[in-house]
Amino acid sequence: MNTNIIRTLLFFVVMIGYLLFPFYSISSYQNVLTDGEVFRFRPAPVDPYDAFRGKYVRLDFPQNRLVLEKGQATFKRDQDIFLTLKEDSLGYTQIDKAFHRAPENTPNYIKTRTLYNIGSSVYFQLPFDKYFLNEELAPLAEKKARELTWNRDGNNQASIYMDVRVKNGKALIEELYFEGIPIKEYLHTNEK
Numbered sequence: 001m002n003t004n005i006i007r008t009l010l011f012f013v014v015m016i017g018y019l020l021f022p023f024y025s026i027s028s029y030q031n032v033l034t035d036g037e038v039f040r041f042r043p044a045p046v047d048p049y050d051a052f053r054g055k056y057v058r059l060d061f062p063q064n065r066l067v068l069e070k071g072q073a074t075f076k077r078d079q080d081i082f083l084t085l086k087e088d089s090l091g092y093t094q095i096d097k098a099f100h101r102a103p104e105n106t107p108n109y110i111k112t113r114t115l116y117n118i119g120s121s122v123y124f125q126l127p128f129d130k131y132f133l134n135e136e137l138a139p140l141a142e143k144k145a146r147e148l149t150w151n152r153d154g155n156n157q158a159s160i161y162m163d164v165r166v167k168n169g170k171a172l173i174e175e176l177y178f179e180g181i182p183i184k185e186y187l188h189t190n191e192k
Helices: 002-035 138-150 183-189
Strands: 037-041 056-058 065-067 080-087 093-099 109-118 121-124 130-132 160-167 170-178
Touching: 002 160, 002 170, 037 080, 037 093, 056 138, 065 093, 080 121, 109 170, 138 170, 138 183, 170 183
Parallel strands: none
Antiparallel strands: 037 160, 056 130, 065 121, 080 093, 080 109, 109 121, 160 170
């Protein structure tokens, strides 16, 4: 009889854990969106034949590598890496430094994984490389992205950028902008 009671109690404890986990996960991401600091990233020009996959915009970033300082410990492939951020003279975000552990002096860092090393450079995938979009808007967004990135002689000066909220290793896209206007608003006003 005692074993049945213990099993039943254990079952209910596990079920309560399963029910509470989604709330914890949602609240931690909501905390990043409300309290995280905003950093502005400029994506690399969009590949005209592979910008959209399904219902999201694929984003590439020139900030996907960092040249390590002389004497700094190297990183192995598929290893956790913690990246601190800084602004350049135009107000866009650059990767500042890489660490093996979460930096204690700032909440403004991104946790991700290394891809590979070449010489003194470490390459990584930023954790916000997809922007989900209503699939009705996707073809128009693809067309406008091509116009903004490839019809300017390769000069992508602030025509497309995104704001990302960062806090304690987590990074979430707040908004993607085309010519300084949020993408959905831009697409509605430039439908042709």
